[in-house]
Amino acid sequence: MFKATIYVNYKPSVLDPKAEVIKKTLGRLGQTNVASVLVGKYFELTLSADSKEAAEQQVDRICDEMLANVNMESYRYDVAAVTA
Amino acid sequence: MFKATIYVNYKPSVLDPKAEVIKKTLGRLGQTNVASVLVGKYFELTLSADSKEAAEQQVDRICDEMLANVNMESYRYDVAAVTA
Amino acid sequence: MLQTEMSPETIRVKKPYLDWGLTEAEYDRYAELLGRLPNYTEIGLASGMWSEHCAYKFSKPVLKGFWTKNDRVLMGPGEGAGVIDIGEGKAVVFKAESHNHPSAVEPYEGAATGVGGIIRDIFSIGAKPIAVLDSLAFGSPTDPRTKQLIDQVVAGIGGYGNAIGIPTVGGEIRFADSYAKNPLVNAMCVGVMDKAKIQKGKAAGVGNALIYVGAKTGRDGINGASFASAEFSDEAAADRSAVQVGDPFMEKLLMDACLEVTDRHQAALVGMQDMGAAGLVSSTVEMADKSDSGMVLDLDLIPQREPHMTPFEIMLSESQERMMLCVRAGSEDQIIALFKEYDLDAVVCGHVEAGHRYRLLHHGEVVCDVPVSALTSDAPVYHQASQQPARLAHPAADFVPAVPDALATLKQLLADPNVADKAFLYQRYDAQVQTNTCVTPGSDAGVVRVRGTHRALAMTTDSNGRYLYLDPEVGGAITVAEATRNLVVSGAEPLGITDCLNYGDPTKPEIFYELAESAKGITAATKVFNTPVISGNVSLYNETNGVAIYPTPMIGMVGLIEDLTTITTQDFKQVGEGVYVIGATGADFNGSLLQQVLTGGVAGTLMPLDLAAEKAKQDLVLQAIRAHLVSAAHDVADGGLLVALAEMSFGRGIGLKATVDLPAAQLFSETQGRFILTVPAAHQAAFEAMAGAAATHIGTTEAGTLKVTATDQTIEAPVAALKQINMEGLSCQLK
Amino acid sequence: MKAAVLSFPGSNCDADLLWAIRDICGEEAEMVAANHTDLSGFDLVLVPGGFSYGDYLRSGAIAKFAPVMTALKAFADAGGYVIGICNGFQILTEAGLLPGALQWNQSLQFICEPEPLVVANNQTAFSTAYRADQTITLPIAHGEGNYYADPATLAALEANGQVVFRYAHNPNGSLNDIAGVTNARGNVLGMMPHPERAVEALLGGTDGLGVFQSLIHATKGATTVAAN
Numbered sequence A, B: 001m002f003k004a005t006i007y008v009n010y011k012p013s014v015l016d017p018k019a020e021v022i023k024k025t026l027g028r029l030g031q032t033n034v035a036s037v038l039v040g041k042y043f044e045l046t047l048s049a050d051s052k053e054a055a056e057q058q059v060d061r062i063c064d065e066m067l068a069n070v071n072m073e074s075y076r077y078d079v080a081a082v083t084a
Numbered sequence C: 001m002l003q004t005e006m007s008p009e010t011i012r013v014k015k016p017y018l019d020w021g022l023t024e025a026e027y028d029r030y031a032e033l034l035g036r037l038p039n040y041t042e043i044g045l046a047s048g049m050w051s052e053h054c055a056y057k058f059s060k061p062v063l064k065g066f067w068t069k070n071d072r073v074l075m076g077p078g079e080g081a082g083v084i085d086i087g088e089g090k091a092v093v094f095k096a097e098s099h100n101h102p103s104a105v106e107p108y109e110g111a112a113t114g115v116g117g118i119i120r121d122i123f124s125i126g127a128k129p130i131a132v133l134d135s136l137a138f139g140s141p142t143d144p145r146t147k148q149l150i151d152q153v154v155a156g157i158g159g160y161g162n163a164i165g166i167p168t169v170g171g172e173i174r175f176a177d178s179y180a181k182n183p184l185v186n187a188m189c190v191g192v193m194d195k196a197k198i199q200k201g202k203a204a205g206v207g208n209a210l211i212y213v214g215a216k217t218g219r220d221g222i223n224g225a226s227f228a229s230a231e232f233s234d235e236a237a238a239d240r241s242a243v244q245v246g247d248p249f250m251e252k253l254l255m256d257a258c259l260e261v262t263d264r265h266q267a268a269l270v271g272m273q274d275m276g277a278a279g280l281v282s283s284t285v286e287m288a289d290k291s292d293s294g295m296v297l298d299l300d301l302i303p304q305r306e307p308h309m310t311p312f313e314i315m316l317s318e319s320q321e322r323m324m325l326c327v328r329a330g331s332e333d334q335i336i337a338l339f340k341e342y343d344l345d346a347v348v349c350g351h352v353e354a355g356h357r358y359r360l361l362h363h364g365e366v367v368c369d370v371p372v373s374a375l376t377s378d379a380p381v382y383h384q385a386s387q388q389p390a391r392l393a394h395p396a397a398d399f400v401p402a403v404p405d406a407l408a409t410l411k412q413l414l415a416d417p418n419v420a421d422k423a424f425l426y427q428r429y430d431a432q433v434q435t436n437t438c439v440t441p442g443s444d445a446g447v448v449r450v451r452g453t454h455r456a457l458a459m460t461t462d463s464n465g466r467y468l469y470l471d472p473e474v475g476g477a478i479t480v481a482e483a484t485r486n487l488v489v490s491g492a493e494p495l496g497i498t499d500c501l502n503y504g505d506p507t508k509p510e511i512f513y514e515l516a517e518s519a520k521g522i523t524a525a526t527k528v529f530n531t532p533v534i535s536g537n538v539s540l541y542n543e544t545n546g547v548a549i550y551p552t553p554m555i556g557m558v559g560l561i562e563d564l565t566t567i568t569t570q571d572f573k574q575v576g577e578g579v580y581v582i583g584a585t586g587a588d589f590n591g592s593l594l595q596q597v598l599t600g601g602v603a604g605t606l607m608p609l610d611l612a613a614e615k616a617k618q619d620l621v622l623q624a625i626r627a628h629l630v631s632a633a634h635d636v637a638d639g640g641l642l643v644a645l646a647e648m649s650f651g652r653g654i655g656l657k658a659t660v661d662l663p664a665a666q667l668f669s670e671t672q673g674r675f676i677l678t679v680p681a682a683h684q685a686a687f688e689a690m691a692g693a694a695a696t697h698i699g700t701t702e703a704g705t706l707k708v709t710a711t712d713q714t715i716e717a718p719v720a721a722l723k724q725i726n727m728e729g730l731s732c733q734l735k
Numbered sequence D: 001m002k003a004a005v006l007s008f009p010g011s012n013c014d015a016d017l018l019w020a021i022r023d024i025c026g027e028e029a030e031m032v033a034a035n036h037t038d039l040s041g042f043d044l045v046l047v048p049g050g051f052s053y054g055d056y057l058r059s060g061a062i063a064k065f066a067p068v069m070t071a072l073k074a075f076a077d078a079g080g081y082v083i084g085i086c087n088g089f090q091i092l093t094e095a096g097l098l099p100g101a102l103q104w105n106q107s108l109q110f111i112c113e114p115e116p117l118v119v120a121n122n123q124t125a126f127s128t129a130y131r132a133d134q135t136i137t138l139p140i141a142h143g144e145g146n147y148y149a150d151p152a153t154l155a156a157l158e159a160n161g162q163v164v165f166r167y168a169h170n171p172n173g174s175l176n177d178i179a180g181v182t183n184a185r186g187n188v189l190g191m192m193p194h195p196e197r198a199v200e201a202l203l204g205g206t207d208g209l210g211v212f213q214s215l216i217h218a219t220k221g222a223t224t225v226a227a228n
C-alpha cells in the first residue's frame, strides 16, 4: 500500500479571499506579527499499486484532473510505501 | 521569523461528505484501488516572535480559536525558524 | 474504548441512566413494564424514547389543549408534519423544529442539520418541500461570540437549504439579552402535495419489510445533546466528536427518491418515517406503535460507518439523512432498486411481526425484547406544578416614555437590531430556487406560487418574547395575531399554524406556568382566527446558569392566496396614493421596543388584545385587498406606527406626508391590531365606503420625504437618510 | 428546436431551466440525466445551476466526470449551442469548455440578490435579443462566482468580444466584472446570473427571456433578431 499526501493551493497570482479574511481578523485581534497567511487543502489517499512510480503516476492524474483546478491552483504530493 | 505549517482535519468519527464523494467518484472512474480518502485543510503562517516557544504558543492559540473548529476538528502544526 | 456493557443487575446498582436523563422512579417504572430488569440496550432505548423530545412528558398535558382541527385539516399533530387542504386537489404540509442546543454548541452544523431534519419531516409525508423559513434569536450583536454565532448559524441554514435547492423565503432574527448564551434556532419547512397521496409513518402487516435508506449510521449525536456535552468537557475524549454533520447532497438524493416512492410506488409502500431524535429506535418503534404491530430488527444489517458499534450506539445514533420505510413483502427488490438508481444505500433490516414486542438482534443474540408500548404510550407523563412568577404578580407602573425629539427616537429604533434591515443576512439564502417565489424576504410574508393552480401560499414566522415575559397568555395570543397580520397584509387567508415552544426548565413551576399560560393564549387566538395547530415542537431547558430565556413560542403560519393577482407587499408603490390606518392607537408602551431601547428591559402590564375586534379588522384588510383596492399593506409591529411607515417607504424610496391626531410619543406605541394600507386615488371612494369608520385617512405618499405631523411635533426626514440608518443598524455592528 | 437540460445528481435548478425553456418559451425540451452518453437530436444543451454532487470539493469539479460530459464536449466541438448557468458555468470551466475558473466570492459568502448587468456584447448567439450596452437585472445566487482567468486569457477574452455580460456593481470580485463569457468559437456561454429566474413578471421580472429568445433564434437559423 502507498500513502499519498497531497497539497493544493492557489497560485500566487490568485487573490485568496479566505487567506485575506484570516489575515485581517488576526490583525484586528492585534496579532500583527503574522506576516503572511496561505490557505490550502490537503488530502491523504491510501492506494494499492505495483510500484511507487505507478502510485505517483496515478496520484498525479487524480490531482491534475480532480483535486486541483490547474487554472488557478497548483499541487504537490509525496507518496510513501506503508504497511497495509 | 518563523514559519508554521498547520494541518486541520475532521476527527475520525465525524462524517466527511467531501471525502465520501471523492472516494465514490474515484470508484466510479475505475480507480477502485484507492482505499481511503482524507480531506483536510492546511495553512502556512509566517510570523515574527521572540522564540520558537513563543511562536508555537501563538500558533496554538490561533489554531484553537480560529483555524480549527475544535468541536469536530483536530489540528497539528510544525513551527520552524526561517530567514525573513 | 467503549463503555463495557453493564449487566442488568449492575445497571440497577450503578444507575448509569441518571446521566442519560432518566430518574430512578422512571427506571423502576420501566422495569415494572418489562417485568424484569432492563439490560443495557433496553435502558438506553428508554432514555431516548422517554426524553422530553420524544415523549413530551412535561408538555403533553399542555399540548393536549391546543385546537387542532377544522374542516380543512387533513392531518393534525402526531405525524411527521400536519396537512391542510388548499383546494384544486392540493394540500400544504408544514412543520417547524428547534435546534437551539445543537446550534449553541456547533452553530454551523447545528443550524444546517436543523434545516435538514425539518425537510425530512415534510417529504416523509410525501410532500415536495417548497420553502424554508428560519426564526432566530440572539443576544446583543455587539458581543463577539454572538457575532460569530449569527454568522455561522446563517451560513449553516444557507449551506443546507441552498445546496438541497429549497428556497428560504422568510423568517426573523430577534435580539434580547435573554438569548445571549442560549440562542434560538427554529426552522420551518413547507411542502405541497396531491392530497390523495398523504403518507403516514406506519409499519403494519406481519411479514412486511423494514427498509433502511440513506446515510450510514455513525457514532454521531448518540443520545442527544446530553451525551454530546458530556463528551466536550472530557479532554481525554478529545479525538472523538459527537457533532452531526449535514450532507445536503445526500438529502437531495434521499428526498427525490422518497418522493418517487410515494408518487409512483404507493401500492408497495406501507409507511415511511424520517429518523430524527433518538434515530433508529424512535422511527421504528413509533411506526410499530401507530399500527399496533410488533417488530424485529437485525442490527447487523444496518449500514454502519464505523466498526464495532454497540446496539446502544446503533439505535440511538442521530446520524443525519436517514429514512425508514415499511414495504409490502414481495416489493422489497423494486424499492431497493429505485434507491440504488439514486446511488443510495437501501437494505431490508427487519420485519413486522405478530404481537406487540419490539425485538432487536445483534450478532445472533436478542439484545432487546420489550413491549412496543413500554417505549411509546407507556412513557411517563407529568402534570407539573404551575405557579405565577413573582414579576407577574406585581407588575411595575405603566411606562411613560419621554420623546422630546421624535425624529431622533425614530432613528434610534430604525437602527435597533430588532428593526434594522437584515437583507445582508438573508441574502445568504437562496430565496428563488424552484422559481416559484413571488415575494422574497423583505416584506411581511414570503409568498410562493403553487404550480398547476392559480394559488399561492404566504408564510411567516413570528415570536415576541418581550411580550410573553410580561404576560404569557396575552403574549401568546399576540404572537398568533401578529402572524395572521403578516399573512393578511400579503393578501392571504391564514390556514393554520405550526409552533416551536421555547422555554426554560419545565420542572420549575414558574416556567411551567409560562408554558401553560401561553398555550392558553395561543389556543384562544387560533380559534378566533380559524388557524388550528397542525404540528409543532417543544424545546425546554433553554437556560443558562439557572436563568431562563424569555418564554418564546415561535409561531409559523401559512396562508392561502386564491388569486395570484392579489399578492400584496409592504412597499409604497407610487406617489399620490392615499395612506390609511386601520386600528386606533393608544399609549401602549409596556413591553414595547421603545421601552426596551430606552430602559434596557421590559416591565409593566402588557397591553390587551381584543381578538374579536382584531379579526374584524383583518377581515376588512383582506376584503379590500381581494377587491384590488389596495396597493401596499403592512402591519404595525415592533417600534409602532412611525417605524412601520418608514419601512413602507424604504422599498422604492417613496415617502409620505401625513397628519395624525396623536402626540408624537404615541407614534412609538405598540397598540395591537393596526394596519397601514395605501389606496390609489381611483379606489379611495370605494375603499372608504367599504371601510367606513374603521379606516383613518392620514395622508398621501410623496416622493423622497417622510413627513408626519403629530399634535406636538413634526417629524420630517429624507427617506434615503432613514433607509441608510436602517440598513447600517445591524450590518455595521456585525462587521 | 429541441433542447436538452442536463441533470446531475444533486442538480437543483434543472427543473427551473426546463420550465423556462419548455413552459415559458414553448420549445420542445427534455431532461437528460448525467449518465446518458448521447446528445444527438438536440439543437441546444442547457447546463443548469444549483449544485452538483454537493460541490464539496470545488463547484463543478465532480460533475465534469459524468458520462454525459463526453457527449457534451462532442456536441460543443461540432458547433452546437451550449449554455451553462451558475453551477453550469462552473462545470463548463472545470471541464475545459470555457476558459478561466470560478473561485469563492470575495466576501466568502453566498449571495442571492437581483443584480444589474450590462450587455457587453449583443452580437453573440446568446444576446442578440438585447440592445448593445443595455442594462438588465438578473438574480444571482452563488458562493463561488468570482471569475478568474490569467492575464493572457483575460486579454484574449476581451479582444475577441467573448465577454457577454458584466456586473454593473461587481458583487463577487470577478475580474473585469465578468458575469458571462463565451468560448472563442462563440457557441458555448457560461454565466453566473440566472436568466431562468427572470422569465415571469409574477416572479419579479422578465429580463432573462432575452437569453432564451436569442438562443431560440440562433438555433432556428434566423439571421437577425429585432432589438427590443
Ligand SMILES: Nc1ncnc2c1ncn2[C@@H]1O[C@H](COP(=O)(O)OP(=O)(O)O)[C@@H](O)[C@H]1O
Pocket (backbone or CB within 6 Å): C133, C134, C135, C136, C168, C169, C170, C171, C172, C173, C418, C419, C422, C426, C440, C441, C442, C443, C444, C445, C446, C460, C461, C462, C486, C637, C638
Ligand atoms: N432569518 C431570516 N430569514 C429570512 N428572512 C428573514 C429573516 N429575518 C428577517 N427576515 C425577513 O425580513 C423581513 C422583516 O422581518 P420582520 O421584521 O421579522 O418582519 P415582521 O415584523 O413583518 O414579521 C421579513 O420579510 C422577513 O421574512
Ligand SMILES: [Mg+2]
Pocket (backbone or CB within 6 Å): C444, C485, C486, C634, C635, C637
Ligand atoms: Mg409585519
